[in-house]
Amino acid sequence: MSENYSKLQILLTQIGHGDDTFINQLAGISLDDVEVIPEDRKWIFEFSTDRFLDSTLLARLILDTKNTFSKENINCDLIFRVSQKSGVNELNEYWHLVLALIDHSTPYTNEISRGINFVNTGERVEALLMTQAGIDYFSNIKDLIAQAYLSLGIGIPFVFTIDSEKQAEIQEQFENSQAAEIHESATEVAQAAEPEYHTNILLGNPIPDSTKLLPLDEVNDGDNVVVEGYLFKSDYRETKRGGAILTVEITDYTNSISAKVFSRSKKDNETLKNIPSNLWVKIRGRVAVDDYMGGELSLNINDMQTIEKESDSDPIDENQKHRIELHAHTTMTTLNAVNSASELFAQAAEWNQDALAITDNADVQAFPEASASAKKTGVKAIYGLEANYVEDGEAIAINTNREILKDCQYTIFDIETTGLSAVNDKIIQLSAVKMKNGVVLDTFDQFINPGFPLSEQTINLTGITDDLVKNSKPEAEVLKMFQQFYAGTILAGHNVIKFDYGFVNHALAVHKLPKINTLVIDTLNLARWLYPNFGRYTLDFLSKKFSVNLEHHHRAIDDSTATGMLLHIFLKEAEENYGVVYDEQLNEHTDDHESWRQTRPTHLSILVKNQTGLKNLYKLVSESNINYHYRVSRVPKSLFN
Template sequence: MIKIEQIFNKKDLELFSTEEKNILVNVILEKADVSKRERKLDIFLLSEDVLTEQILRKINQIISYYLPQTMSVSIHCDKLEGENKGQRLVTKAWKGLLQCLFTEIPACRIWMLNSRWELKKDCLNIYLEPSGIEFLKGHKICSIIENYFIKLGYPLKVVFQEKTEAETYDVYEEEREIIESILKENEFRNTETNINALSPNIIGRIISGNPVPIGNSIKGTGEIILSGEIFDVKKRELKNKTTMLTFGLTDYTGSVAVKIFLSGEKKSLEYRFKEGLWLKIRGKIEKNRYTQEYEVIPFDVNINEKLERMDTNPEKRVELHLHTRYSSLDALCSPTEVLKIAKKWGHKTVAFTDHGVLQAFPEIYKASKKIGIKPIYGLEAYIFDDESPVMILPPDKPIKDVTFVVVDIETTGLCFDDDEIIEIGAVKILNYEIVDRFSGFIKPKRPIPTNIINLTGITNETVKSAPPIERVLPAFMEFLDDGVFVAHNAEFDAGFIRREASRLGISFDNKILDTLALSRIVFFKLKNHRLNTLAKELNIKMGSHHRAVDDANTDAHILQELLSRINEVGISNLSQINDIYQLRKGVNNLNSYHATILVKNSTG
């Protein structure tokens, strides 16, 4: 949720009269629903005042301007009024508030999801588990929540309150109809049989159908049969004297929350739901209206044997790429357990290829001898290309006599196939000095995406009267002439230029120099070699970052410094530029590639 005036710029607001602007101050954008298929947009607003047809028409006009490909824009307005205005606002804002908190402080999710709130005048009391209050206060969650509502125009004082142990869960926070229907269903199913503490049938009837994998099934509501292992069991007493059990169920293809309601004598069944127990469940999938996550409400619950996975294919595979717990932050499996499973499945051998380490070899050797299976020792190695040229086939010419053209482009995206160039900036260097500049906007065939507008500051209005690429590129290629094409991450810039030149039948076979590759070698001590990092290191003023004309100028100054550094070590001819590798002090900043290495002895 956000105030609508915050998404309009000054020019947009000029459409509204002073009186209308005063009304817009208290208008909140609740949400926007998009239908890509129908190219339809539904905007939902909250307002203290009645929005006239004229105001709604102007809002529609602004949105349609920025989203010209949208076929239909519908605006729905809900009026906030009366004594429960604050209550309604908090209710509507709560989901968006939680998303904001989880994005900014992900660790607060565990406590905020189990919280409940109560609004008393201008004080928002949030009730939490005692263990979470100190953490949330330490991360200034109160201030974040208060600022969230200030931005919506409704300042509130936020106070964290401790939940008491005697506090019972309010049944109204759940779907009352669901709870009542489940209790009735369970009561009906158990009327003919007494509760048997040893029966594999815990609730309801014996389930005859086959379960489906959890990972592929939790995509919508409806009845379903699942099988999995219990974890994270929790219990709550509801105000209607019903016990609510919640736990996770996993079959290791996915996990889902399960919620069971027990009343009367069936409360004695709660002890049967223990972590690690494997269950078969038939029930209904519902979407929790607070967490917006799917959960299963069971009708029937049976104890089920855990199915052991086996390889039933007559032609057994040979695993040639496998990481173990010895690969840092990459795997959890034990080499011994892997060998046991491979033997049980009838596999003849298995290869171990941990990331850059050999520490698993002693365990593999010992376990393979005991289990009776052949291991293949291996490694996923890191390969560094320390001979990749900075320039391919550099000409035999003194650097001071070479014309370098430093280029930067801005595009509508990163895709070579679909995106377009919207700005070209270039700086020409000769004899280590800047001698000329080139810049030009280009009008694309499609509107500039919002994320690119935010990144570059180039709007559709900026390029509205700009010439097309068919006019700008020939002028740029004339400026480039036979100079060396220079760019930071040159593959990107040269790739777009090459594509457009090919389409227009223009030759582009200039030598290419990448300042990113060169800076990785010369400034090997830097942690990264982004344009802004190098500019800061070399005290270069950048201008507007992500604008082609300014980034080209920044890269030109970086190139001047790079040429000066390589000249100091005796490289004065461009044909020698690849000798710069002799300056490197290690491989930390070179591109790395992965290579799987498997070893064999003299008998194979």
């Protein structure tokens, strides 16, 4: 087994796809490299593959990886190098995935790009859209779209243009529909006196109640089965020869499957066309591999009928006080909800809940529907928002005490760990250098035995092996030695405030040792303030930029020495250009240069108390979209003042 395939298996297991089925579907793909940028809390995964993957499969890999690592506040980029030559087919297939990757998959963008079609005219590749609004919108973010396609291995230039043939077809359909409405109204009047005929049979013959049901996660190719499930999507299409195909998607919450049936006559066409979605059904048919769906299993329908399904019961005993949900997302939150506001209010009413808070992410478009649903159900609507909250700027120094910065001794420290979680992971190396005016005075370098074997990923990233740590001192002893080493100096590090400082303080608390209370300066935030146009602020990048020697990146002692040299350069620049003499003056510049752009957003729930609060919430959303939009709409702390 190759090392690259082993890396891929580790990643898939970590994101919850370690089963053989998913791994087999990824045959031909390998994980070639993983670049970790700790100071930006960013991981870059580089893959290579001999072919373009199915868009659904690729979306699961990318989005599940991003979601898994985001729980640890890690931002992930996945880059694919594909041997197969790309074309318009790949542009069409990956369109919705690309929108999701650039955070532009919304009900609005899905509507204005509905029916998009990439075609090669011979002279250029055109992305055909049905409206000018779509062309204007996507042209403004074309660079983002092209970059996302490139990360998927598709580097084809294209232009957005109007699909004139489609526009003419829509106009014709509209004109025909006007005549059809008149005819339909007359028909309804004529049939009003006819008795209604109720039946639960949608297709074929009745299915006996005694028939054994098979869960969807147990069906196999070639099985004749009877299944029950919730029909959540239906797609009716007519063929050029006058026939029709109905494809439905059903789930029984053990798995989901597509089911198909083909019409045999025009009468069948009408039957298939009128089959609705959002209902529970029982289906009898044969399971087979569908080549048109990339080799996925599909169910060929023989018989289908509706079934009565009891709704979920009230989870709270009627004698107890009912809960109030204060954080509910609707379908207006991209890729994070499946229910509309009206469905949520209907469920809350069924469970006898008095109120429901709608808090979509960065969005208030569900409020009108929520208001109407509240009146209809009698459930009070609480209006709110899940904001992408950011600080106006990251602190450059903490534990400030009006200390003079010049001619002081600094202890620059760095740690290597088994992961990024201070709670679940361990420190395996703690190194520091004591410096004054850019000159090294003393060094401190200790390995720590974590008490368990190091993972392959940790060894590859840090270069630290089990042999290096197995006979080292225990963590508590190393921490005491470090406290004695830095006593009477100013602490510093690169990304130290968000990572090293918290990690060490947690370890000190575990061993009941005093936490760090001395002045700490972060060279990452200092560099972002002094050099706002650099774009990158990794330690290796800054070292090259300022000609500072960094021989072994991700070895703590080398990183500490390079950071100390950069600190001397940065503090000298701050004094000469900004008159910074005391530690507290550093934090006076945290909100310079639109520093809110460089801060990683966290979710903050905001609820409205009254009409004034609702008005203020609308202002907040407007400000975040107009003046503070960078990748996502952000709400900086200063907007609350």
